[in-house]
Amino acid sequence: MSSNIKDKQPTVLIFDSGVGGLSVYDEIRLLMPNLHYIYVFDNQGFPYGDKSEAVIIERVTQVISHVQSAHSIDIAVIACNTASTICLPALRNQFAFPIVGVVPAIKPAAKISRNKLIGLLATKATIKRAYTSRLVEEFAQDCHVQMLGLSELAIIAENKLHGQPVDMTQLSQLMAPWLNLAKPLDTIVLGCTHYPFIQDELQLLFPQVNFVDSGYAIASRVQSLLNYQINNSVVSQQNSQNQVMSTRFDHDVAALMSTLSGYNLTNYCTIPLDVV
Numbered sequence: 001m002s003s004n005i006k007d008k009q010p011t012v013l014i015f016d017s018g019v020g021g022l023s024v025y026d027e028i029r030l031l032m033p034n035l036h037y038i039y040v041f042d043n044q045g046f047p048y049g050d051k052s053e054a055v056i057i058e059r060v061t062q063v064i065s066h067v068q069s070a071h072s073i074d075i076a077v078i079a080c081n082t083a084s085t086i087c088l089p090a091l092r093n094q095f096a097f098p099i100v101g102v103v104p105a106i107k108p109a110a111k112i113s114r115n116k117l118i119g120l121l122a123t124k125a126t127i128k129r130a131y132t133s134r135l136v137e138e139f140a141q142d143c144h145v146q147m148l149g150l151s152e153l154a155i156i157a158e159n160k161l162h163g164q165p166v167d168m169t170q171l172s173q174l175m176a177p178w179l180n181l182a183k184p185l186d187t188i189v190l191g192c193t194h195y196p197f198i199q200d201e202l203q204l205l206f207p208q209v210n211f212v213d214s215g216y217a218i219a220s221r222v223q224s225l226l227n228y229q230i231n232n233s234v235v236s237q238q239n240s241q242n243q244v245m246s247t248r249f250d251h252d253v254a255a256l257m258s259t260l261s262g263y264n265l266t267n268y269c270t271i272p273l274d275v276v
């Protein structure tokens, strides 16, 4: 990171496979509204939940290299649990700027749970990762953690942001394993950045449960890494337009534009990748 970071408007790259990273971007923007943001999503590779580790590492590395070739990046946020639990060492090896990852909020969940019965809801890939088992061993030893890996939930959340209502019958079928437990969970970790977008619907199925995600913790981490003192008078003079990029332009992306402009992401371009 440059030493004169406070003299310019820092550029923050936020990456996800789809729109889930917007839940993290929202938290970061709430703390630091006047940074220059580049939101990048690999919609050509979505969903990541069923992809191999090698493919995910290759895709994320290519996307970030591509953005770096055109922009000076002060910090990158991998706003995707599925990618973070596997890519961070490779990315930190390759890029000089700080890289913040998102991992399931097991630690705060273990702290707030009263009955010590926690659910971790994530993609199948995140559930399988050694990183996730280590989080549970390290931070939730006194809890019983049930894990549910689903491919469909990220797609349901993605579709919701594209304007499709959530099918509650489908959602309750997917959540059936946790609906009639003899000892109900009191805390559920939303271990995928897409899930905060369907938290209201999940709350209808689990009215007594506390849901925990990593968004605010990531925003605080970004703020402390940037060592950023909010100074609107300095940054407002140099306000660069935020940007949004994806790996494929299609009808869905065109339809998403009005949602993205609600996030102050209006300047769009496509990043062509040469991986399968």
Ligand code: DGL
Binding pocket: 016, 017, 018, 020, 021, 046, 047, 048, 049, 050, 079, 080, 081, 082, 083, 123, 126, 154, 191, 192, 193, 194
């Ligand atoms: N948003 C991503 C995560 O946090 C994954 C969605 C997907 O591509 O399956 O895990």
